Amino acid sequence: DQQVKQNSPSLSVQEGRISILNCDYTNSMFDYFLWYKKYPAEGPTFLISISSIKDKNEDGRFTVFLNKSAKHLSLHIVPSQPGDSAVYFCAASARETSGSRLTFGEGTQLTVNP
Amino acid sequence: NAGVTQTPKFRVLKTGQSMTLLCAQDMNHEYMYWYRQDPGMGLRLIHYSVGEGTTAKGEVPDGYNVSRLKKQNFLLGLESAAPSQTSVYFCASRPLRGGHGELFFGEGSRLTVL
Numbered sequence: 001d002q003q004v005k006q007n008s009p010s011l012s013v014q015e016g017r018i019s020i021l022n023c024d025y026t027n028s029m030f031d032y033f034l035w036y037k038k039y040p041a042e043g044p045t046f047l048i049s050i051s052s053i054k055d056k057n058e059d060g061r062f063t064v065f066l067n068k069s070a071k072h073l074s075l076h077i078v079p080s081q082p083g084d085s086a087v088y089f090c091a092a093s094a095r096e097t098s099g100s101r102l103t104f105g106e107g108t109q110l111t112v113n114p
Numbered sequence: 115n116a117g118v119t120q121t122p123k124f125r126v127l128k129t130g131q132s133m134t135l136l137c138a139q140d141m142n143h144e145y146m147y148w149y150r151q152d153p154g155m156g157l158r159l160i161h162y163s164v165g166e167g168t169t170a171k172g173e174v175p176d177g178y179n180v181s182r183l184k185k186q187n188f189l190l191g192l193e194s195a196a197p198s199q200t201s202v203y204f205c206a207s208r209p210l211r212g213g214h215g216e217l218f219f220g221e222g223s224r225l226t227v228l
Contacts, residue, residue, distance in 0.1 A: 032215055041222070042221055098164065102159075102217060104149075106154055
């Protein structure tokens, strides 16, 4: 039972264009969502997060949108840069969950071509 | 500026052998986690700890044991390794409060069971 799903295993975009990564969730108890970025042979690093009381959060080139009714969130990267090429993981947690555990999606490999 | 350190980084085991992965964090974080990453399956939680002396099961705990005798260390043990446990293992930690609720990850430990 995959509670967090990233349906696109890979995405390829041109440098300077927008990258849109999508994530769907099924557990209505999730109230906090995060995006992580992972380079090969490194651990995931935190990118941006959003609480369920908001529908948008922006940090520089990165914006996360949350649509609670659709149980969908997306990460927009504008403009995309070659250094953004990495695997992006969507993650979710529920405030009432012991240990504030995160449930991760499968990941999307983003490739930004020069 | 060590953060979360995992040892060893690489290990090859034969079926039935045992081993322990060590995670150490120097950020005085209360919560610690062990995840495994497999192709197409994202990061799945094995076990976690909400404080020294406490442990709890995650999503995929079978075949693993953990201990948190000291706040800064979280050990993951495989008593009798199986080929299905071939994976990349990530340790993570987070404080009880503050930040964006994100986890801080180590660089990973690649385990191969023959």
